[in-house]
Amino acid sequence: MVKPVPFIRNHQYNFIKKQVDLLERACHSVTDPKVVESVRYNAHFNIMEAFPDAADLQKQMLESVSALRTEREFQHYLHSLEPYLTEFPEVTGKQLAKLFPKNKKLKLPDLTAIDYRYVTYFGWVDIATNKLFIVYRLNGQLVGMEGRFIPANKSVCFLCNRHAEVALFSAVTKSKPANASPDYYKAIGNYLCVDSEVCNKHITDVTALEKFVREVVGTHES
Incomplete structure (x- = not known):
């Protein structure tokens, strides 16, 4: 039996689920x-547009969304895509310690309890220090960000665009203007979900996340 070749990232899977949910509700x-067929066409178009580089067999698999009619078919479609999810790189305590070298007493979550198929970014809070730590793979490399984490009222998360329990995450950027003084300091802040695991279940686009990561870590697009 041929082993599935993963090609769907977590945020793309969430995007597919969102399109499928819209179509199922319309059905x-x-x-x-005519309205149902319009929704069906949009779901098919949006999903295919999200995978411009898909191989022929991958396209055939994704395109079958057009034929879905019953609740069972919708569930089967999503379930059939799960083997094709690409995993976020599994991280170890040593790797995290290297990403955050200034934190000698870094408190880590239970790394064995994480299903890396459903991770777009890896985040956890150290309640004792009111700090949020985020790990993301940018240009093939794991990068880490840390910053103050101040719980706020319900608002829109800048990553998953949901109205949810959020906190203000502010991190000091490593990017500096060419003529900046040695004591140049700039913090960048955004509201994001208090629960990173829930956020990962709903994020459908990484544009805002990658822009934020680049601003903080000082990495620019090549």
Whole structure:
């Protein structure tokens, strides 16, 4: 049996789920066939547009969204894609210690409890220090960010665009203007989900995340 070749990242899978959910709701609640077919066309178009470099067999698999009609078919479609999810690089305590060398007493979450298929970014909070730590793979390399984590009222998370329990995450950028003084200091802040695991289940686009990471770690697009 040929082993599945992963090609769907977590945020892309979330995007597919969102399109499938819209189509399923239309199939079950809309009586006008033309409206349903319009939603069906949009779901197919949006999913295919998200995978411009997909191979022929991958395209065939994704395109089958057009044929879905029943609740069972919708569930089967999503379940059939799970073997093709690419995993976030599994991280170890030593790797995290290297990413955050200034934190000699770095408190880590239970790394064995993480399903890396459903991780776009790896984040955890150290309640004792009110710090949030984020790890992301940018240009093939793991990078780490840390910053102050101040719980706020419900608002929109800048990563998953959901109205949820958020906190203000502010990190000091390593990027400096060419003529900056030695004591140049700039913090960048954004509201994001208090629960990183929940955020990872809903993030459908990494544009905002990658822009933020580049601003903080000082890495620019090549």
